[in-house]
């Protein structure tokens with residue numbers, strides 16, 4: 001059988017590795033980092049169906065996740081808005097999730113090479129799952145840190161600040177993950193999470209974080225988020241294929257669902273039943289059909305959360321009881 005080579009051992013790469021090992025396909029994952037490690041992520045998984053969990057051998061790993069349903073939207077100077085998600089979400093740290101998936105992949109006979117960077121040129125059997133592609137000049141920065149002794153008012157608290165939003169959710173071990181997307185700080189401006197929360201006008205949230213206990217080693221940052229498309233001759237999954245705005249809580253699910261689609265297409269290639277060009281064309285078609293609409297709607301809705309006029313419309317609709325939360329959720333999921 002042919003070996004599938006995956007560049008990047010984040011969620012998409014590890015999920016594909018697990019899905020292929022379950023089908024008996026030889027797989028090598030090349031990962032630049034090491035496990036366990038903290039990642040910038042809201043650690044809030046929405047819309048991940050049970051079939052995908054089973055197909056990717058994730059049922060046991062995700063059994064330890066906390067379940068979440070209630071969401072509280074807060075914005076200074078406006079009444080908070082509370083609602084339930086149409087379906088239960090899962091909360092689990094990336095520190096734990098990526099490490100568990102990497103161990104399961106190695107235990108299933110996968111070849112996992114950490115601490116080395118893989119190439120990015122197209123080659124039969126090579127899948128790019130190396131995450132978001134950095135873009136010089138991007139105006140966003142993502143920051144995250146875990147805290148202890150921090151009480152939450154809902155399963156997920158979403159705080160809207162000036163051009164920024166911050167999510168708080170409880171993960172395993174009673175820790176709370178605090179993760180946000182902020183405008184990139186200017187030269188000389190403080191760039192710690194609490195500094196950015198305060199700079200976004202979220203003073204009372206900054207005070208709450210200051211009186212909690214931070215897990216210093218969990219602090220991390222990411223900049224240069226790119227919403228572009230990969231070159232068409234590449235087989236690309238997860239964020240490398242397309243970035244969905246973080247507020248949807250759906251990026252991890254897109255990574256795992258794209259891995260499940262890819263595993264189904266790659267098995268026949270590995271067994272020599274399909275040529276690579278044909279496999280690549282079918283996979284790209286599958287990914288477009290499944291995700292193009294979600295990614296597009298995520299990008300359309302993203303500015304509404306960040307721009308003051310967009311938020312005014314959202315609040316008015318909510319006050320009149322006309323905010324179509326269920327349909328909006330389904331458009332991005």
Ligand SMILES: Cc1cc2nc3c(=O)[nH]c(=O)nc-3n(C[C@H](O)[C@H](O)[C@H](O)COP(=O)(O)OP(=O)(O)OC[C@H]3O[C@@H](n4cnc5c(N)ncnc54)[C@H](O)[C@@H]3O)c2cc1C
Nearest residue numbers: 008010011012032042118130131142238239246249251252
């Ligand atoms: C601020 C923020 C908040 C978010 N919150 C949420 C949320 O609450 N819920 C949600 O579902 N999603 C969220 N996301 C999105 C989610 O984190 C991503 O969609 C998900 O991690 C994508 O998985 P991936 O495997 O494509 O990429 P990643 O998880 O980023 O993995 C890519 C891997 O590739 C490796 N790599 C990179 N280059 C190379 C190379 N050349 N060679 C070898 N390895 C390489 C990296 O080390 C990394 O391990 C958020 C994103 C941001 C920025």
